[in-house]
Amino acid sequence: MFDLATIEKFEHIATPFYYYDMELLGRTVDTIARLSERYGVSVHYAVKANVERRILETINIRGIGADCVSGNEVLRALECGFPAERTVFAGVGKSDREIYDAMSAGIEAFNCESLHEIYVIDAMARSYGMRARVAVRINPNIDAHTHKYVTTGLFENKFGIARHEFNALVELLGRCTNIDFTGLHFHIGSQITEVSDVYALEARRAAEIVSWFEGRGLVVANVDFGGGLGVDYGNPDGNDVAPFEDWLRTLTSNFPRREGQQLHIEPGRSVVAQCGSLISRVLFVKSGETKNFLILDAGMNDLIRPALYGAYHRIENLSSRFRKGFSEMQAYDVVGPVCESSDVWGQGRILPMSVRGDLMAIRSAGAYGQVMASRYNLRDFAPAVFSDDLDSAPRYVDYFNPGR
Numbered sequence: 001m002f003d004l005a006t007i008e009k010f011e012h013i014a015t016p017f018y019y020y021d022m023e024l025l026g027r028t029v030d031t032i033a034r035l036s037e038r039y040g041v042s043v044h045y046a047v048k049a050n051v052e053r054r055i056l057e058t059i060n061i062r063g064i065g066a067d068c069v070s071g072n073e074v075l076r077a078l079e080c081g082f083p084a085e086r087t088v089f090a091g092v093g094k095s096d097r098e099i100y101d102a103m104s105a106g107i108e109a110f111n112c113e114s115l116h117e118i119y120v121i122d123a124m125a126r127s128y129g130m131r132a133r134v135a136v137r138i139n140p141n142i143d144a145h146t147h148k149y150v151t152t153g154l155f156e157n158k159f160g161i162a163r164h165e166f167n168a169l170v171e172l173l174g175r176c177t178n179i180d181f182t183g184l185h186f187h188i189g190s191q192i193t194e195v196s197d198v199y200a201l202e203a204r205r206a207a208e209i210v211s212w213f214e215g216r217g218l219v220v221a222n223v224d225f226g227g228g229l230g231v232d233y234g235n236p237d238g239n240d241v242a243p244f245e246d247w248l249r250t251l252t253s254n255f256p257r258r259e260g261q262q263l264h265i266e267p268g269r270s271v272v273a274q275c276g277s278l279i280s281r282v283l284f285v286k287s288g289e290t291k292n293f294l295i296l297d298a299g300m301n302d303l304i305r306p307a308l309y310g311a312y313h314r315i316e317n318l319s320s321r322f323r324k325g326f327s328e329m330q331a332y333d334v335v336g337p338v339c340e341s342s343d344v345w346g347q348g349r350i351l352p353m354s355v356r357g358d359l360m361a362i363r364s365a366g367a368y369g370q371v372m373a374s375r376y377n378l379r380d381f382a383p384a385v386f387s388d389d390l391d392s393a394p395r396y397v398d399y400f401n402p403g404r
């Protein structure tokens with residue numbers, strides 16, 4: 001991902017920053033758009049993974065829709081050019097204001113997660129003299145075999161409507177006068193790597209549930225399998241584009257789609273994770289009692305996944321590529337500057353001998369990175385820098401060598 005000319009440009013940019021490889025993003029989105037057409041499955045990008053304007057615009061121009069989980073995400077998607085009729089709104093807790101704004105904008109559908117929510121949307125639509133399109137998220141009780149914090153399709157999770165409410169749901173939909181039922185929605189988790197097993201199970205379970213509802217007179221015109229496709233955090237260059245084709249083949253071959261039924265997916269992570277890296281500098285090298293520490297200027301406030309989920313991100317020393325000859329390797333605990341013991345990028349990472357000022361890349365940081373950043377410790381936000389616009393990035397100021 002990083003050629004020497006790019007790394008040389010990084011030398012002049014203030015760290016930490018998020019670097020986005022726009023060529024890779026374009027190639028990823030082109031792949032999805034082509035497969036979407038070939039398999040007849042429509043795609044909505046899960047905006048929660050990354051909301052940078054340039055990223056949203058790049059995705060939108062390929063005809064992909066937006067899948068949002070808050071009112072502000074809906075507004076952001078619309079602002080960045082996604083048409084309302086390609087924008088859906090999911091989430092277990094939509095506020096009245098969020099519902100009102102999205103309904104007024106005429107979004108494609110609300111993905112509703114409880115009977116109570118359907119009731120409220122119908123009542124609000126009636127009192128404002130509007131109509132709302134509603135898809136219903138079902139909890140299919142499927143184990144996605146992923147981290148428990150990103151598992152969403154089990155009965156113990158707060159998402160979707162459970163089987164014991166199916167009869168009540170049919171009855172409620174029959175009574176609602178201001179909503180149009182558009183279909184069923186599923187999303188069982190994130191960073192799913194057992195693609196053929198887990199998604200085959202999801203598609204077969206969805207087929208059973210769809211036929212149960214159609215047997216009771218509901219027309220399930222749309223079936224949305226959610227997102228969740230995993231990426232290779234261990235080998236981002238070897239697998240820079242996620243296995244979208246395996247995913248689509250598995251879903252479509254395990255779901256007997258009937259005439260006129262539209263299938264959907266909502267990938268987030270797999271669209272944007274690999275095009276992003278968090279670029280940082282080594283501030284200090286410290287020899288501890290039992291280990292060596294590399295202290296970076298990027299911390300858990302910039303990218304919280306390692307501290308939050310114990311997530312693995314590959315770490316590379318970019319500056320070492322300029323060093324001639326043999327570079328001695330060494331084990332480091334790579335850490336950030338935030339005053340928390342969980343602010344650790346990786347323990348015992350074997351890296352080329354590193355020195356103060358070296359540029360480091362924390363890879364696969366494009367999804368659930370910048371969007372989850374905070375100003376904890378009152379640190380600044382790391383800005384976004386795009387590969388095709390490196391010259392407008394904030395300049396590095398060398399306070400240590402003011403004359404340079």
Ligand SMILES: Cc1ncc(COP(=O)(O)O)c(C=O)c1O
Pocket residue numbers: 046048049067069090091187189190191226227228229266267268269270
């Ligand atoms: C409803 C919904 N759809 C899609 C996604 C996207 O998931 P991922 O980024 O794993 O593809 C999420 C994220 O958890 C979600 O909550």
